[in-house]
Amino acid sequence: MKVKTFPHGVHPPEFKESTEEKAIHSMPPPDKVTIPLLQHFGSPAESLVQKGDEVYLSQKIGEGQTLFSASVHSSVSGKVLSVDMFSHPAGYPVPAVTIKNDGQDRISTEREEAKDPFSLSPEKIRQKVKEAGVVGLGGAAFPTAVKLSPPNDKPIDTIIINGCECEPLLTSDYRLMLEASDEILKGAELARIATGAERIIIGIEDNKKKAFEIFQEKIRDYPGEAVLLKTKYPEGAEKNLIYALLRREVPRGGLPFDVGIVVQNVGTAKAIWDAVHDGKPLYERVITVSGQSIKDPNNLLVRIGTSFESVIEFCGGLSEDANILVMGGPMMGIAQWSLDIPVIKGTSGILAWPAPPPRLEYSCIHCGRCIEHCPMVLVPTRLAKYVKYNNLTEAENWGILDCVECGCCQYICPSNIPLVHWIRLGKDKIISLKRKKNP
């Protein structure tokens, strides 16, 4: 069978064996959760609770203030211990609500179930998704309601469901595809109705044949198809996935809307269904806990706000050799400095392994491999040099803002140059300069 793919990219080792056969296991809620009011890029939600308040499971505790901020809900029932700054996995402190779990999982009666969700209006679906605080579960945690609201002048024809899970080690999406295929498809159908799209395409990498077969069979009841993609990193990167499936290029600086497409991760599709059908807010998610230093690697359904420490303890703890702890996948995940960090909506995995010491950095030998592997077809070595010598104008001219930070260039670089680090620094500098100019 011919598999579709995009040009460039890399083939990092997958290491998925240790968890791909592990069914999703529900982790008992911890004694205490700390829920950051900022789960993603953008502005934090406004706190709706105060110290001492009693909260129910799934009660809204933070209200999204702007278009690009999503509401936050309690993941346990109990008493609010504090509303204070707390370490976010991205490495800086954000306002967060700490709740002591009373172990009852009391639910407020407000939950509103939809009898026939498919007959709801697009507006109603979006509103329910927004109310439930659903964000993209692939990692970037972009508010889903925004993604389901295409501008009127940009008709959407296709909903792409991203079942690639191209990051090594992670298997949570794969397990979800095996265990919750109906909910994923129903959620995808709701997304299709909400955006007025004609069809659904679900893209799955060919190292997940079992999931592909299930979807190939079940998607017959829906307008759409399941498509097998080559196992290659970053097959699941939005713009590359769109190119691989439909040969459409999202214009530079544009959004998938511009080419009539909305992409949703499989986990997000399920969350859409849960939100619309059950009125269930996004207060728990599936994560992969894996890596050589995790004693009992597993796929867990975890409450948002559970500390990494309790998750890792539940998985048998860390072995002595662990020296790197990462939230997310090994290619794009964020290294952590502490175990006292909460699981957020964008946490797809918690990984720990004995990382080799950093290798010697050589100067660039102009091998051109970073160009040959860059999925956005940039010239990473040149971008890094421009940033290093603070020539931000040229860096921008050479497309630094198009970089998706997938890490292919640095993965392949024989000189061990921290290319992504330089590029990130440059993007950050350019964006803050722009903010200063037009606040």
Next chain:
Amino acid sequence: MTDKIIILQSSPHFKDKDSVPKIMYAVIISLAPAIFTSLYFFRFKALVLLLSCVAACLTTEALFLFLRRKPLHSLLDGSAIITGLLLAMTLPPSLSPELAVIGAVVAMAIGKQVFGGLGNNIFNPALVGRAFLQTAFPVAMTTWIPSVMTKVDILTYATPLGNLKFENAVAQGTLTSLKDLFFGNTGGCLGETSALALILGGLFLLFRRVIDWRIPLGIFLSLTIFTGIFWLANPEKYTSPLFHILAGGFLIGAFFMATDMVTSPITPLGAWVYALGIGLIVGLIRFFGGFPEGVMYSILFMNTFVPLLNRYTRPRILGGRRKG
């Protein structure tokens, strides 16, 4: 995890196994067949030249690293050894070791270190060394001896290309046979005699993905087309493209010199322009220039265009406007 060293780095956290030293040592391995054939054909003379070039390159590099207060570990990255080997491969076997050492010092000092060491030089260092020797010691650099396998009792000997250019070999019918060119039983520089050995090494580099396939292919195509046109127009005067590919420094140039990562373009389109340019200039020099051979000058010439090519052959970003 609190009482031990943890690694805090920005992503990606995985790294491909390939590294600069691994690439360099792959190039050294790929030179092995050509080194063995040169030792076979030129025996002790080849050995002395190879050893003196490598030793002089390493010493010069060490001296410069010391003077520039750079870590000496760069000495072990293999790049100085490659420059030494490549320089030796482009020298006539009869050259005295002292001159070879001078060439090696110039290659490392002026060809590489004055630009800032590995990765920063504009010209291929080995070719800089050779160009210096060719200019400073023209007679020594064009005195050829036959390989030990040739049973002829003469002291000097013409290279196949010299024979072609100055002795009117096509008309005389004294052209070196393709078979001798292929196996290396002919006069010439240490490493340019056996086409077979060079092709083996080149294929290894292509297979190992050390070199950009566009460069040897582009050079090959442009030289074939250029010499092919003349050959088809007048086979009495010009020889076939196959002869031009097998003779002289073409193969070592196309596989080992032009493909030097540091001094070749980083963009795919740039690599094509660079390669086609080299092949064309080789043809021009061989047919119309004053030298019988033009590989060295054509590569050095195209090296000068690399920064320009890198700048103006920028690949189209995904989602960017198509040209035209």
